[in-house]
Amino acid sequence: xxxxxxxxxxxxxxxxxxxxxxxxxxxxxxxxxxxxxxxxxxxxxxxxxxxxxxxxxxxxxxxxxxxxxxxxxxxxxxxxxxxxxxxxxxxxxxxxxxxxxxxxxxxxxxxxxxxxxxxxxxxxxxxxxxxxxx
Amino acid sequence: xxxxxxxxxxxxxxxxxxxxxxxxxxxxxxxxxxxxxxxxxxxxxxxxxxxxxxxxxxxxxxxxxxxxxxxxxxxxxxxxxxxxxxxxxxxxxxxxxxxxxxxxxxxxxxxxxxxxxxxxxxxxxxxxxxxxxxxxxxxxxxxx
Numbered sequence: 070x071x072x073x074x075x076x077x078x079x080x081x082x083x084x085x086x087x088x089x090x091x092x093x094x095x096x097x098x099x100x101x102x103x104x105x106x107x108x109x110x111x112x113x114x115x116x117x118x119x120x121x122x123x124x125x126x127x128x129x130x131x132x133x134x135x136x137x138x139x140x141x142x143x144x145x146x147x148x149x150x151x152x153x154x155x156x157x158x159x160x161x162x163x164x165x166x167x168x169x170x171x172x173x174x175x176x177x178x179x180x181x182x183x184x185x186x187x188x189x190x191x192x193x194x195x196x197x198x199x200x201x202x203x
Numbered sequence: 204x205x206x207x208x209x210x211x212x213x214x215x216x217x218x219x220x221x222x223x224x225x226x227x228x229x230x231x232x233x234x235x236x237x238x239x240x241x242x243x244x245x246x247x248x249x250x251x252x253x254x255x256x257x258x259x260x261x262x263x264x265x266x267x268x269x270x271x272x273x274x275x276x277x278x279x280x281x282x283x284x285x286x287x288x289x290x291x292x293x294x295x296x297x298x299x300x301x302x303x304x305x306x307x308x309x310x311x312x313x314x315x316x317x318x319x320x321x322x323x324x325x326x327x328x329x330x331x332x333x334x335x336x337x338x339x340x341x342x343x344x345x346x347x
Contacts, residue, residue: 099313105303106303106307127280128276128280129272132276152259153259156259159252159253159256188263192263195266198270199266
């Protein structure tokens with residue numbers, strides 16, 4: 070008689086409890102994605118159509134003047150925040166598909182939070198420095 | 204009781220990839236073989252997503268040239284307006300459009316708003332995305 074072993078639903082290869090992607094994570098990814106669609110549209114139109122005569126922002130001084138505009142600076146800062154959050158949630162989803170152990174999962178979360186905060190910090194430094202040079 | 208493994212006949216048939224176990228295999232999402240439209244759309248969404256994350260850091264790196272002054276930026280702009288570089292911009296727009304439009308589809312289907320229309324959504328958003336991509340490509344090459 071053949072015996073077939075199957076993993077019970079909700080468990081993973083090593084017998085460890087499987088941690089499916091939570092509903093909260095899905096909602097956060099979706100909401101940040103929706104916000105990104107709006108912000109990305111503004112970002113692209115402002116960058117590539119506002120200065121239509123030259124095909125978009127090109128020269129060094131054009132870029133500095135653009136980013137120094139308070140409205141643009143705010144939009145770009147919010148865009149940076151949402152794109153980073155969405156990217157980190159996406160990377161987390163891919164990583165969790167590899168079925169990591171709970172310990173590895175904690176390290177993944179810590180690593181992605183660190184990477185996300187570093188990205189936001191560097192991006193804020195970048196646009197802040199450029200705006201101050203205008 | 205039978206001595207044969209249940210489903211052995213079906214496993215011998217050529218067709219979609221069959222495997223043991225529960226759920227999607229670990230790291231199996233990037234294997235497009237034997238996938239239905241939904242599976243292909245999911246895989247492509249992941250691939251474009253990873254590509255866009257790579258581009259995010261590339262973009263930050265390129266913008267960092269601005270910190271080094273006008274000359275560094277102008278040198279980069281000369282490179283960025285070449286045909287080869289502009290073609291990469293078109294590939295970028297393709298990735299953004301696919302990921303964004305498929306994201307809309309996933310959000311609408313996953314939230315239950317149009318749970319039974321995912322195939323129609325995929326194709327209609329695909330047509331819209333193709334038109335937008337052509338318009339973007341014309342703009343990109345035309346701005347040279």
